[in-house]
Amino acid sequence: MKQEERREQTTRQLLDATKALLQEKGCHAITMKDIVERSELSKGAIFHYVKSKDEIFAWVLQDRLEETNRNFLHEVERGPSFEGPMEVISRNLALLENTQDVTNKVLMYLLGKEDEPAVAEVLKQFYERSVSLSKSWIVSGQHHGVIPESVDPEHAAEMFVLLSLGLRVRSSFPVIPQSSKAADVSSFIVSILQRQ
Known part of the structure; x- marks a missing residue:
């Protein structure tokens, strides 16, 4: 097996095992021992x-972000339409409202550790990649x-990422009435992207 294939396989095993553990236990209760056992990989x-x-x-x-990007690009390749790619984004926004979504749990956990330099760096990279992908979607x-062309990709991309982060954070609050839903955010995004 080539090194790149081995890396991909190891990464997939780690991600699948970690996602399953996150659903079962939550971020705080998971240990590296749990991940080693579930992934069936050695510590080394x-x-x-x-x-x-x-x-x-x-x-x-990052995996969720890259999955959304792959789905978006697939829709773009199907033909020059606004609806398909926007549907991908709308589905992703709806996931961000889900209190059980593992990526929301992970983000809140990591935000609670932002004073640790390594965590601060991965959060920075996640934010920058989110903005970069959003910008590339708009440019596409x-x-x-x-x-x-009148839509400023940089400004709109950052605004969309901020809105998505707001949905993620709100999902962690105890049950509160929500007058704005992901569908409203999607509609707002569409109105900005289609303005002349």
Whole structure:
């Protein structure tokens, strides 16, 4: 097996095991021992790629982001339409409202540890990647003529990431009445992207 294939397989095993453990136990209760046992990987194999469970948790966040990007690009390849790619984004926003979504739990856990330099760095990378992908989605829409050139990709991308982070944070609050839902955020995004 080639090194890249081995890395991919190890990463997938780690992610799958960690996501399952997150659903079962939550972030605070998971130990590296749990991850080693669930993934069926040796400590050496795991520590070859990561230094801590926090780093694996950051991979969970990145994995969702990259999955959304793959789905978005797939819809873009199907044809120059605004609806398909926007549907991908809308589905992702709806997940951000889910109190049981593991990525929301991971984000809140990592935010509680932002004073640790390694965690601060992965949070920074996650934010920057989120903005970068959002910007590329807007630029792609402009390139295909479904988003007006008058939309500032940098400004709109950062605003969308801030809105999505707000949905994530709100999902962790005890039950509160919600007058605005992910569908409202999606509609707001569409109105900004289609303004002339």
